[in-house]
Amino acid sequence: TLEPHFTDCISRDLETFRCWWSPGSLHNLSTLGALKIFYLKKDSHSSEWKECPEYIHDNRECFFDSNHTSVWIPYCVQLRGQNITYFNEDDCFTVENIVRPDPPVSLNWTLLKISPSGLSYDVLVNWEPPPSADVGVGWMRIEYEIQYRERNATNWKALEKQPHTKQTIYGLQIGKEYEVHIRSRMQAFVKFGEFSDSIFIEVTEIPNRHGLVPFTLVVIFGIVGVLIVILLIVISWQQRLMMILLPPVPVPKIKGIDSELLKKGKLGELNFLLNGGGLDGLQPYAKELYHEEPWVEFIEMDKENEEGGDKVDNCNSDTQKLLGLPHRNIDGLSAISHPDDDSGQASCYDTDLPEHDTQMLIASMLPGQPENHQASLDAPASETGERPLIQTQIEGPQTWVNTDLYAQVSNVMPSGGVVLSPGQQPKMQENITGSEREAQKGGKKSEDCEDNEGIEDWKKSEPQFQLLVVVPEGSGSTTKNNVQQTSTPPNSPVPGPGYQTIQPQPMETKPATMTDGSQPTYILPESPQSQLFTPVADYTVVQELDMHHSLLLNPPPNHSPSLCQPQHPLKAPMPVGYITPDLLGNLVP
Amino acid sequence: ELYFLPSKNQIGRVSHNCHTSTILTPNGKENAQRIAREELTEVILKLLVAWRDPLWHFHQDMAQHHEFNNFSSNKSLEMSDMVHELRKGVQKVVEKMQMLGIISPSIGNLGTPEALLASDSAEWRLMNDYDLLYCFRRDSNKIQHYLKILKCRIVPEHGC
Numbered sequence: 001t002l003e004p005h006f007t008d009c010i011s012r013d014l015e016t017f018r019c020w021w022s023p024g025s026l027h028n029l030s031t032l033g034a035l036k037i038f039y040l041k042k043d044s045h046s047s048e049w050k051e052c053p054e055y056i057h058d059n060r061e062c063f064f065d066s067n068h069t070s071v072w073i074p075y076c077v078q079l080r081g082q083n084i085t086y087f088n089e090d091d092c093f094t095v096e097n098i099v100r101p102d103p104p105v106s107l108n109w110t111l112l113k114i115s116p117s118g119l120s121y122d123v124l125v126n127w128e129p130p131p132s133a134d135v136g137v138g139w140m141r142i143e144y145e146i147q148y149r150e151r152n153a154t155n156w157k158a159l160e161k162q163p164h165t166k167q168t169i170y171g172l173q174i175g176k177e178y179e180v181h182i183r184s185r186m187q188a189f190v191k192f193g194e195f196s197d198s199i200f201i202e203v204t205e206i207p208n209r210h211g212l213v214p215f216t217l218v219v220i221f222g223i224v225g226v227l228i229v230i231l232l233i234v235i236s237w238q239q240r241l242m243m244i245l246l247p248p249v250p251v252p253k254i255k256g257i258d259s260e261l262l263k264k265g266k267l268g269e270l271n272f273l274l275n276g277g278g279l280d281g282l283q284p285y286a287k288e289l290y291h292e293e294p295w296v297e298f299i300e301m302d303k304e305n306e307e308g309g310d311k312v313d314n315c316n317s318d319t320q321k322l323l324g325l326p327h328r329n330i331d332g333l334s335a336i337s338h339p340d341d342d343s344g345q346a347s348c349y350d351t352d353l354p355e356h357d358t359q360m361l362i363a364s365m366l367p368g369q370p371e372n373h374q375a376s377l378d379a380p381a382s383e384t385g386e387r388p389l390i391q392t393q394i395e396g397p398q399t400w401v402n403t404d405l406y407a408q409v410s411n412v413m414p415s416g417g418v419v420l421s422p423g424q425q426p427k428m429q430e431n432i433t434g435s436e437r438e439a440q441k442g443g444k445k446s447e448d449c450e451d452n453e454g455i456e457d458w459k460k461s462e463p464q465f466q467l468l469v470v471v472p473e474g475s476g477s478t479t480k481n482n483v484q485q486t487s488t489p490p491n492s493p494v495p496g497p498g499y500q501t502i503q504p505q506p507m508e509t510k511p512a513t514m515t516d517g518s519q520p521t522y523i524l525p526e527s528p529q530s531q532l533f534t535p536v537a538d539y540t541v542v543q544e545l546d547m548h549h550s551l552l553l554n555p556p557p558n559h560s561p562s563l564c565q566p567q568h569p570l571k572a573p574m575p576v577g578y579i580t581p582d583l584l585g586n587l588v589p
Numbered sequence: 590e591l592y593f594l595p596s597k598n599q600i601g602r603v604s605h606n607c608h609t610s611t612i613l614t615p616n617g618k619e620n621a622q623r624i625a626r627e628e629l630t631e632v633i634l635k636l637l638v639a640w641r642d643p644l645w646h647f648h649q650d651m652a653q654h655h656e657f658n659n660f661s662s663n664k665s666l667e668m669s670d671m672v673h674e675l676r677k678g679v680q681k682v683v684e685k686m687q688m689l690g691i692i693s694p695s696i697g698n699l700g701t702p703e704a705l706l707a708s709d710s711a712e713w714r715l716m717n718d719y720d721l722l723y724c725f726r727r728d729s730n731k732i733q734h735y736l737k738i739l740k741c742r743i744v745p746e747h748g749c
Contacts, residue, residue, distance in 0.1 A: 015618055043616075070616035071734075072727050096730055138737030139618045188730075 004035055004079045004086050011099045012193075013132045014140055014186075015066045019052075019077050020059060037062045040076040049078070071095045101142050101184040102130030103196035104165070109180065111203060112168060116213075120173050121203050126166035127182060130193070141187040151177040151200070163187065169201075177202040607724030608712035609639045614731055621738050629742075630683050633735050636728050637676035644669035646714070647721060668725070675732070686743065 002024040011017035037052040052062035078087035104127035112122035133140040143163040147156040185192040615621040651665040
């Protein structure tokens with residue numbers, strides 16, 4: 001059995017309080033007015049039981065207003081029936097200890113922010129303190145506790161108690177619905193008030209906002225990266241891009257000639273090019289250079305030649321060019337061109353072809369000597385005379401190894417021969433070697449005006465003569481020692497050092513016809529050996545022509561030329577190095 | 590922490606006579622609002638003064654008796670220090686208020702040792718620890734409320 005008792009006594013605002021009772025199992029006391037409530041207020045020892053100041057029978061409640069409420073003073077309540085007093089010591093209390101504040105009101109929430117991942121968000125919850133609690137005066141200090149849970153969860157999550165009227169909930173997940181309620185209690189006290197009504201928080205996914213930010217970032221970074229790459233390409237390939245976008249306008253060019261070289265004024269390279277590089281276009285250019293010298297004819301070169309070339313090859317090429325092919329170097333300025341192909345390639349020792357050509361050339365050189373031609377034509381039959389000539393001629397250039405690479409073409413024969421003026425002094429040794437080579441060749445003797453008989457003598461005799469052979473290189477002097485016939489010293493005019501002339505045909509034929517060998521077939525310059533060492537002038541004047549229309553470079557001043565030295569007295573001394581046209585006329589019958 | 594009550598085995602009993610019962614204190618909000626600020630301030634100071642020695646002795650007892658853990662001992666020391674600091678603070682505030690003319694300088698010598706001796710300070714020695722703590726808890730609550738009301742009456746802004 002359960003006797004009437006008090007269920008609870010609560011104060012909401014620390015100013016008033018209420019007590020509720022129940023009649024218990026004794027139903028007969030549940031009627032109205034059957035039970036009375038008395039309270040005792042223990043202050044200053046004037047304690048007497050008083051009846052409840054205000055009954056609320058509907059609730060079985062006894063209400064103590066502010067006039068009857070004293071804080072910090074113990075209260076005791078009891079139930080009294082007809083004759084029975086129901087009292088329990090546990091029903092004594094002080095007001096501040098029974099305070100349970102009302103729950104806060106106006107619960108609301110706002111979205112704080114969504115995480116970058118778009119999966120969670122934070123919410124700020126705010127509320128108003130319970131109106132019953134006089135917080136404004138400071139009489140009540142309330143602290144709050146928020147609890148939240150997912151919609152269908154069973155356990156509440158409680159946040160830390162705090163006295164402010166707003167609080168943030170972190171880590172809520174998008175798409176889920178949350179239930180939130182709040183309660184309050186007095187600071188430093190234990191008893192909480194009732195929970196507020198729940199509010200529901202839910203944030204649905206916002207795809208645009210969620211995916212937009214990272215997408216825009218990606219786009220921006222991509223564009224920036226592409227721009228940087230393009231910038232780098234433009235900077236590094238600036239030149240090439242300029243070439244592609246703005247190709248250079250083609251300017252007129254001469255084939256084989258670099259305009260840059262001309263601008264730079266490199267004569268050496270230019271000469272080289274002119275010599276052999278720009279083959280086709282050189283002729284007009286070269287002609288411009290020598291327009292002042294009309295008698296100078298320029299001969300085209302067929303190919304590029306090495307500058308200097310081999311010494312042996314110089315000999316070959318020169319000879320071949322002279323005798324076989326009408327390839328000449330432009331005088332003075334150009335390097336000696338060296339034939340690369342077979343046209344002039346025949347070595348000095350290759351006698352077959354060059355012999356033939358040589359003979360033909362020689363024959364053509366002396367236009368006024370048809371019989372010579374005949375003789376020359378017949379000469380191939382008898383090689384003795386010719387070959388020595390050829391050989392010497394061929395070998396002539398050999399002696400000019402160390403001579404200058406340049407020779408000026410001082411005159412060009414109408415027949416095609418070229419008169420060159422060497423640039424340097426001849427050398428004796430080469431002459432000797434040349435003669436030795438002749439000896440080594442096995443019997444092919446030097447060109448000479450000797451006949452076959454005098455060949456041996458000629459071998460042995462010191463070279464007294466100089467073979468006048470046109471050297472295309474203009475290399476120095478072509479001092480070819482000719483084996484003179486036994487006795488007679490060479491009466492050939494002294495060539496300007498290293499002077500070479502094409503051996504006139506008649507000279508060659510001479511030995512063939514003259515068995516005596518007294519008639520020199522060559523114009524042998526008078527140059528003694530001593531003369532060989534003198535510095536050579538670049539030009540030599542053709543002083544006179546002999547009776548055979550041979551050019552005499554330095555005619556002997558007094559005596560008539562020996563048989564081997566056909567001479568042609570010149571009308572007048574010539575300035576060195578030049579042949580005037582009238583002289584040419586003299587030369588050419 | 591100010592109102593921390595060490596866990597005792599005794600459940601709350603209501604029959605208490607605190608040594609500070611002689612001090613007339615307003616028992617409700619209205620009463621506290623009605624009295625003058627000077628009286629209110631005086632009441633506060635009286636309470637604070639009355640509790641200085643008892644708390645000190647209480648702490649001494651707690652430290653000596655090792656059956657209590659360190660937590661209780663530290664808490665008792667905290668309570669003693671806190672009350673001490675609070676009293677000093679209130680005295681300064683009162684002096685300031687008197688200087689500003691907010692309250693009349695009728696309060697004077699509450700903090701002096703003479704005032705302390707005047708009070709019946711022997712009662713608290715008879716109380717057991719539980720009752721002592723109970724009384725202290727009640728009085729500290731009073732002090733807290735009175736200070737709050739006083740603050741809002743003097744300085745109405747900031748949460749009043």
